[in-house]
Amino acid sequence: MGDKERPLTGLDAFLADEDAIYGATQIFDALSDYTRFQILGALMTAERSVTELQEICPVSQSAISHQLRLLRDRGLVAQRREGQRSIYSLADDHVATLISVGLEHAGEELS
Amino acid sequence: MGDKERPLTGLDAFLADEDAIYGATQIFDALSDYTRFQILGALMTAERSVTELQEICPVSQSAISHQLRLLRDRGLVAQRREGQRSIYSLADDHVATLISVGLEHAGEELS
DNA sequence: TGAACATATGAGCAGATGCTCATGTATTGC
DNA sequence: GCAATACATGAGCATCTGCTCATATGTTCA
Numbered sequence: 001m002g003d004k005e006r007p008l009t010g011l012d013a014f015l016a017d018e019d020a021i022y023g024a025t026q027i028f029d030a031l032s033d034y035t036r037f038q039i040l041g042a043l044m045t046a047e048r049s050v051t052e053l054q055e056i057c058p059v060s061q062s063a064i065s066h067q068l069r070l071l072r073d074r075g076l077v078a079q080r081r082e083g084q085r086s087i088y089s090l091a092d093d094h095v096a097t098l099i100s101v102g103l104e105h106a107g108e109e110l111s
Numbered sequence: 112m113g114d115k116e117r118p119l120t121g122l123d124a125f126l127a128d129e130d131a132i133y134g135a136t137q138i139f140d141a142l143s144d145y146t147r148f149q150i151l152g153a154l155m156t157a158e159r160s161v162t163e164l165q166e167i168c169p170v171s172q173s174a175i176s177h178q179l180r181l182l183r184d185r186g187l188v189a190q191r192r193e194g195q196r197s198i199y200s201l202a203d204d205h206v207a208t209l210i211s212v213g214l215e216h217a218g219e220e221l222s
Numbered sequence: 223t224g225a226a227c228a229t230a231t232g233a234g235c236a237g238a239t240g241c242t243c244a245t246g247t248a249t250t251g252c
Numbered sequence: 253g254c255a256a257t258a259c260a261t262g263a264g265c266a267t268c269t270g271c272t273c274a275t276a277t278g279t280t281c282a
Contacts, residue, residue, distance in 0.1 A: 106134030
């Protein structure tokens, strides 16, 4: 019986941490949509207002706001008011790292 | 007019490369599902057969096979036959890197 | 060849997703 | 206050996803 009581290591620890798995999938999910990825990529180089993002993403202003809300709820972007405008930026550089890594690997797949 | 002809740099280059964006979102999409993430995580420590993966993922054998097919089509896992068994492994360590990074960042969100 | 085990695949369905349209709320300046 | 601009939100809809069930295909061994 004691055999099952050994401390969790490696895979066991990984599989046991449901919250970590779920959290990771949530982040990846946020990065898995074309529009969201465009938005995040655009925010990599500078913070931007919704109107500015509209000039980049070929979807309605509504769609962009909806996606920004999702990104904000998941903690990937930060927001602040500036007059009439709502300025969005990346919440931390974890996100930038993931975008870079993703693009790199995507590029290498093609070669 | 020549103004619009300047070489693409930074954001412009990023936004222009639709294939790169699409490719990246496909990779992230593969990592965005709980079952798939479990499978990939399990393959991080060792290659495994479908039956072995069944002991880890609480879904049907069919579901696992379907997900493995998707992961294989997207180039995230490799497969080989070994007798009756089908052995799966991570296709390259890009995947392992992303999983690690994702888990790390998920962990930090909680703190 | 036929039974047993291992894996793959197709159908079908419930729930999730991403978009647009319409409309609501903020903020500024006249 | 009122119009104009900027952004957010709710509803509704077409499409996509991930699962299970049933069944087909592969492989081994007697």
